[in-house]
Amino acid sequence: MSASSFFQNRERNRRHRNRRSPFQQWLEVLAIGSWGGLFLKYWLTGKLYLLIHPNYFGLTVVGGIGLIVVALLRLLYLFRGQSASVVGGAQHLNLFPPLISSLLLLVTAIAGLMVEPRAFASPMAAQRGLGESSALTRTRPQAFRSQTVPEDRSLIDWVRTLNVYPEPDAYTGQKVKVQGFVTYPSVSSGLGDRYLGITRFVITCCAADVYPVSLPVKLTQNRAAYPLDRWFEVEGRMITETLGGKRQLVIEAKSLKSIPEPKNPYDY
Amino acid sequence: MNQLNSAFTLFLSLLVEAIPFLLLGVLFSSLLLVFVNERKLIAVMPKNPILGALVGSLAGCLFPVCECGNVPVARRLLMQGAPTSVAIGFLLAAPTINPIVFFSTRTAFRDQPEVILFRFAISLAIAAFISLVFSVQRDLRPLLQPSVVWMMPISRTEQSLAATSSPLLQSGTFLLGVTGQPQRLDATQITFDSPSQKPLADKLVLFLENMVQELRELGAILVLGSAIAATIQVFVPREIILDLGQGPATSILAMMLLATIVSICSTVDSFFALSFASTFTTGSLLAFLVFGPMIDLKGLGLMMSIFKPRAMIYLFGLAALLTFLTTLVINLHVS
Numbered sequence: 001m002s003a004s005s006f007f008q009n010r011e012r013n014r015r016h017r018n019r020r021s022p023f024q025q026w027l028e029v030l031a032i033g034s035w036g037g038l039f040l041k042y043w044l045t046g047k048l049y050l051l052i053h054p055n056y057f058g059l060t061v062v063g064g065i066g067l068i069v070v071a072l073l074r075l076l077y078l079f080r081g082q083s084a085s086v087v088g089g090a091q092h093l094n095l096f097p098p099l100i101s102s103l104l105l106l107v108t109a110i111a112g113l114m115v116e117p118r119a120f121a122s123p124m125a126a127q128r129g130l131g132e133s134s135a136l137t138r139t140r141p142q143a144f145r146s147q148t149v150p151e152d153r154s155l156i157d158w159v160r161t162l163n164v165y166p167e168p169d170a171y172t173g174q175k176v177k178v179q180g181f182v183t184y185p186s187v188s189s190g191l192g193d194r195y196l197g198i199t200r201f202v203i204t205c206c207a208a209d210v211y212p213v214s215l216p217v218k219l220t221q222n223r224a225a226y227p228l229d230r231w232f233e234v235e236g237r238m239i240t241e242t243l244g245g246k247r248q249l250v251i252e253a254k255s256l257k258s259i260p261e262p263k264n265p266y267d268y
Numbered sequence: 269m270n271q272l273n274s275a276f277t278l279f280l281s282l283l284v285e286a287i288p289f290l291l292l293g294v295l296f297s298s299l300l301l302v303f304v305n306e307r308k309l310i311a312v313m314p315k316n317p318i319l320g321a322l323v324g325s326l327a328g329c330l331f332p333v334c335e336c337g338n339v340p341v342a343r344r345l346l347m348q349g350a351p352t353s354v355a356i357g358f359l360l361a362a363p364t365i366n367p368i369v370f371f372s373t374r375t376a377f378r379d380q381p382e383v384i385l386f387r388f389a390i391s392l393a394i395a396a397f398i399s400l401v402f403s404v405q406r407d408l409r410p411l412l413q414p415s416v417v418w419m420m421p422i423s424r425t426e427q428s429l430a431a432t433s434s435p436l437l438q439s440g441t442f443l444l445g446v447t448g449q450p451q452r453l454d455a456t457q458i459t460f461d462s463p464s465q466k467p468l469a470d471k472l473v474l475f476l477e478n479m480v481q482e483l484r485e486l487g488a489i490l491v492l493g494s495a496i497a498a499t500i501q502v503f504v505p506r507e508i509i510l511d512l513g514q515g516p517a518t519s520i521l522a523m524m525l526l527a528t529i530v531s532i533c534s535t536v537d538s539f540f541a542l543s544f545a546s547t548f549t550t551g552s553l554l555a556f557l558v559f560g561p562m563i564d565l566k567g568l569g570l571m572m573s574i575f576k577p578r579a580m581i582y583l584f585g586l587a588a589l590l591t592f593l594t595t596l597v598i599n600l601h602v603s
Contacts, residue, residue: 028480028484031487032484032487051277070479071480074477104491104492117276124274206533207277208278
């Protein structure tokens with residue numbers, strides 16, 4: 001084969017590889033468009049709160065709009081019957097055949113549209129380490145308001161305050177009103193069945209980095225009335241107790257009011 | 269069932285964050301393909317590997333992409349014939365050395381300026397070093413995926429072909445240039461069929477087609493990578509990783525492992541690292557911040573679209589060793 005026919009063949013092959021059936025071209029446009037749609041759906045239905053910190057909503061929204069714009073423009077060219085394979089030059093990879101990768105994207109996007117993402121619950125809290133240490137990982141509180149009225153503090157405010165000045169006696173007697181979901185402290189913590197944990201996840205960026213914060217609650221009755229993962233607003237006052245050989249701050253509950261799971265279950 | 273649901277939520281959360289950056293990377297890649305003349309691009313690239321490594325590593329300042337967006341751009345650079353040192357420097361350093369990451373790291377570690385300084389210095393040094401190592405290999409083709417090699421400029425193959433055939437008696441159309449060497453017309457025309465010389469309407473079609481194809485292909489790989497990362501995160505308790513150790517060396521290993529598994533985007537990883545700041549050594553936080561943007565589960569698949577497995581092992585091994593050694597020095601002698 002002469003050198004020139006080698007290059008001509010090569011060029012022809014390249015164009016041939018690039019040619020996908022019209023069905024495949026429609027499918028890839030659909031796959032990309034559906035991801036754009038999925039992003040916007042999460043944003044509009046408020047489900048984005050479950051996935052990412054509100055600071056980064058803009059990223060997802062712009063990304064979703066971008067995907068839809070790309071898909072629509074490509075659709076326009078498909079309607080006109082224009083394809084870049086005529087122009088040549090665009091290449092593509094074979095880690096996956098085009099059909100498989102389009103299908104994979106489309107199927108996951110459809111799964112995303114059909115299966116609602118759900119907020120993490122107690123098993124995740126246990127998995128991420130619902131211990132004493134996990135509440136103490138953050139070095140500095142992002143906002144510290146010593147003037148705050150105690151009952152205005154959220155759960156995370158309490159945990160941060162406690163990090164800065166960890167002497168439980170300093171808070172004894174202060175009023176508490178916090179919201180969170182129910183977790184049951186592990187047996188090793190020395191808390192009996194009259195105690196439960198009131199817990200919330202803190203998110204710094206996306207759901208990959210959520211970590212739980214929790215405070216023990218002392219009940220007047222058995223905790224069986226308060227099922228796992230149910231959301232409650234706990235009102236009461238702070239007391240100091242020695243539990244499992246350790247002095248710690250405990251909420252003595254006056255009332256637990258069942259509340260619906262908030263639209264934005266995380267704290268910041 | 270609950271575990272599965274958590275894994276699915278985590279999976280979506282990784283994608284919601286990563287796909288916008290992939291879109292940005294694919295946009296840059298398509299712009300490079302369609303609107304930048306590859307010969308001009310190569311002409312301005314430094315031939316010297318050291319300079320090339322620095323230029324590649326600092327190019328992230330111009331193309332602010334994270335570790336999902338850098339792959340399409342680095343791959344495009346290789347395909348356009350940019351020197352190895354530039355492309356690999358960009359691949360490794362761009363996710364860290366760019367204005368967005370600088371801003372987020374500064375926000376998170378305002379009280380520890382040494383973390384900010386070391387993060388950028390170490391990332392730059394490691395990226396430059398690895399790209400130097402790779403540029404020793406004069407012809408990178410054996411390490412690359414065939415589809416990337418296919419698109420690379422043919423000049424070298426052409427030369428080797430010319431060398432094997434007789435210097436006399438060649439058929440074809442020749443141009444007698446001023447250099448004295450006759451230039452073969454038919455071959456060069458095909459070789460330099462650069463999209464940047466086509467009319468604007470064609471460019472737009474090609475631009476869109478390329479974006480769609482890269483999004484489809486890399487998006488699918490990203491989906492798989494995120495699924496693996498989410499599954500491991502849900503089914504392997506984090507305590508197991510963190511309990512690996514608190515010592516000067518073991519803490520670094522634990523945080524490097526965590527960075528690989530969590531696969532969090534480099535633009536926001538400093539906030540995540542901050543939550544470990546009180547319990548982990550400074551060196552291990554740096555290891556997280558330096559190694560995570562270079563190598564993670566979510567991104568490994570994307571890198572496999574450029575390199576053959578052998579090259580991936582070299583890249584992974586070098587990056588891990590260098591991160592470990594530099595941050596160990598910091599743990600032992602600086603902080």
